[in-house]
Amino acid sequence: MQLYQMTAHELHRLLVKKEVSAVEIAKSVYDRTDDLERKINAYITLTKEKAMRQAEAVDAKIAAGEAIAPLSGIPVAVKDNICTKDVRTTCASKILHNFVPPYNATVMEKLEANQAVLLGKTNMDEFAMGSSTENSAYFVTKNPWNIERVTGGSSGGSAAVIAAGEAVCSLGSDTGGSIRQPAALCGVVGMKPTYGAVSRYGLVAFASSLDQIGPFTRDVADCAIMLNAICGYDPKDSTSAKVGVPDYTSFLINDVKGLKIGVPKEYMAEGIEPEVRKAIEAAIEKFIELGAEVEETVLPHTDYALPTYYIIAPAEASSNLARYDGVRYGHRTEEPENIVDMFMRTRSEGFGEEVKRRIMLGTYALSAGYYDAYYLKALKVRTLIMQDLERAFAKYDVLLSPTTPSVAFKMGEKIDSPIQMYLSDICTLSANLAGIPAMSLPAGFVGNLPVGMQLMGKPFDEGMLLRFAYTFEQNTDFHKRLPLL
Amino acid sequence: MITKADVEHVALLGRLYLSEEEKERYTDQLNAILEYAQMLQKLDTENVPPTAHALPMQNVFREDCAGDCLTNEEVLSNAPEREEEYFKVPKII
Numbered sequence: 001m002q003l004y005q006m007t008a009h010e011l012h013r014l015l016v017k018k019e020v021s022a023v024e025i026a027k028s029v030y031d032r033t034d035d036l037e038r039k040i041n042a043y044i045t046l047t048k049e050k051a052m053r054q055a056e057a058v059d060a061k062i063a064a065g066e067a068i069a070p071l072s073g074i075p076v077a078v079k080d081n082i083c084t085k086d087v088r089t090t091c092a093s094k095i096l097h098n099f100v101p102p103y104n105a106t107v108m109e110k111l112e113a114n115q116a117v118l119l120g121k122t123n124m125d126e127f128a129m130g131s132s133t134e135n136s137a138y139f140v141t142k143n144p145w146n147i148e149r150v151t152g153g154s155s156g157g158s159a160a161v162i163a164a165g166e167a168v169c170s171l172g173s174d175t176g177g178s179i180r181q182p183a184a185l186c187g188v189v190g191m192k193p194t195y196g197a198v199s200r201y202g203l204v205a206f207a208s209s210l211d212q213i214g215p216f217t218r219d220v221a222d223c224a225i226m227l228n229a230i231c232g233y234d235p236k237d238s239t240s241a242k243v244g245v246p247d248y249t250s251f252l253i254n255d256v257k258g259l260k261i262g263v264p265k266e267y268m269a270e271g272i273e274p275e276v277r278k279a280i281e282a283a284i285e286k287f288i289e290l291g292a293e294v295e296e297t298v299l300p301h302t303d304y305a306l307p308t309y310y311i312i313a314p315a316e317a318s319s320n321l322a323r324y325d326g327v328r329y330g331h332r333t334e335e336p337e338n339i340v341d342m343f344m345r346t347r348s349e350g351f352g353e354e355v356k357r358r359i360m361l362g363t364y365a366l367s368a369g370y371y372d373a374y375y376l377k378a379l380k381v382r383t384l385i386m387q388d389l390e391r392a393f394a395k396y397d398v399l400l401s402p403t404t405p406s407v408a409f410k411m412g413e414k415i416d417s418p419i420q421m422y423l424s425d426i427c428t429l430s431a432n433l434a435g436i437p438a439m440s441l442p443a444g445f446v447g448n449l450p451v452g453m454q455l456m457g458k459p460f461d462e463g464m465l466l467r468f469a470y471t472f473e474q475n476t477d478f479h480k481r482l483p484l485l
Numbered sequence: 486m487i488t489k490a491d492v493e494h495v496a497l498l499g500r501l502y503l504s505e506e507e508k509e510r511y512t513d514q515l516n517a518i519l520e521y522a523q524m525l526q527k528l529d530t531e532n533v534p535p536t537a538h539a540l541p542m543q544n545v546f547r548e549d550c551a552g553d554c555l556t557n558e559e560v561l562s563n564a565p566e567r568e569e570e571y572f573k574v575p576k577i578i
Binding site: 435436 | 496560576577
């Protein structure tokens with residue numbers, strides 16, 4: 001097995017035993033990236049010089065006999081909407097093509113404190129708006145399992161690098177499924193933590209009440225290690241939660257006997273491809289075999305999650321994206337006639353089609369005369385969706401479903417139909433609306449394309465998700481299969 | 486039903502210039518999306534409180550003491566145009 005194919009915990013063991021160096025690991029991943037990037041197109045920016053310096057620092061520490069953190073020397077890729085000091089951060093938008101943040105997002109400070117090695121910044125749908133990474137202003141990232149198919153989105157680059165061996169761990173952001181959906185379509189582990197568990201400081205805002213940063217990894221143990229590094233209260237984010245952070249690796253327990261799984265029937269209904277449903281049914285059988293108690297349950301307002309989300313998220317986005325005006329950073333149009341002309345031309349030149357569409361939709365939903373009918377109505381339905389979940393979690397430890405209704409679809413297949421594209425998030429939206437943690441893990445294949453299983457949990461109960469996921473992983477081999485590249 | 490005039494009005498609110506072709510397309514697409522969103526009207530939400538935020542948070546206060554912040558140079562480092570310690574924009578008044 002090559003270094004670039006290994007997990008963070010395996011590499012950590014080799015580093016500590018001095019069997020490999022951090023520089024060798026970084027080189028292995030960069031060589032792999034050099035070989036594959038023309039095919040996959042996952043990175044917008046590579047930070048090789050900085051990465052090599054970081055790796056050398058870790059090696060020096062090991063040589064000096066000092067202890068290292070679990071992520072020290074581990075190559076990590078970061079979605080390009082997370083601010084990295086002195087490293088260009090574009091959000092895959094032309095409007096930020098030249099933006100170099102003078103500060104680090106809190107998660108970057110935490111990764112640097114752990115001496116993780118930053119490989120580069122990954123491609124995404126522009127401003128995280130999309131479900132296929134086809135909305136990047138720069139290029140489309142290809143699915144490592146089949147390069148004619150999408151990676152999912154919006155964190156498509158961060159999912160693809162894990163599947164392809166172009167990174168060991170990565171960070172993405174999830175507003176309506178943007179970590180879990182690409183994790184499912186690329187056959188890797190992805191977790192959206194509870195809203196407030198990870199600081200959003202330095203995450204370029206899309207929909208502030210829904211956005212959350214989370215990890216992509218090759219296995220569940222690495223997911224726990226990444227959570228240990230990035231979770232925790234941050235005074236710089238006023239929505240960050242003041243709760244204790246457990247050692248997430250303590251939940252890597254291979255046992256779910258007597259624990260309760262609810263399977264919402266709305267998530268297994270028509271609209272889910274039969275082959276995907278079959279894979280999830282097999283996963284449920286596996287859990288029964290492992291001693292979990294499984295029951296069908298209902299989340300009656302599930303059908304309303306999509307229209308609710310597509311009012312609330314664009315409304316928040318239209319407000320958040322007002323800051324791109326050509327005054328303080330980013331693109332500015334040439335020779336504007338006056339200030340308003342500058343705003344309008346800067347924005348029209350800088351934003352892509354989907355971003356404009358959501359600004360239009362959100363502005364409309366918030367505008368005089370429509371606020372009550374659309375935005376306020378959506379906020380009330382959000383309450384009903386949360387109440388459904390609260391009722392379910394009074395009975396069950398986790399809720400289990402497919403992550404996506406289909407396996408990776410073909411490029412171009414849904415790009416002309418916004419609603420068809422939005423439907424690919426149907427299983428993932430409710431967790432964001434309710435703020436609860438949810439993860440996707442490999443649970444089968446349709447042909448050669450991965451199927452993702454979603455586990456949703458109670459607020460701040462990431463540990464329970466990890467326990468179920470770890471048990472499943474220890475008793476199956478899906479996560480070991482690699483794409484042929 | 487959203488008309489082209491509505492789209493033009495909203496584009497101005499959102500500070501976007503749209504081409505004629507974009508106006509046509511967004512009129513159709515916004516109508517399709519909002520028609521889909523009409524299904525929310527089927528639900529009785531008379532006595533349901535709105536949720537703007539998933540965590541039960543009220544005001545968040547902190548001690549009023551100075552911390553580290555960016556320098557002027559750092560803040561101005563991405564300015565499309567600057568003059569001395571200021572962001573420069575076209576004449577407003």
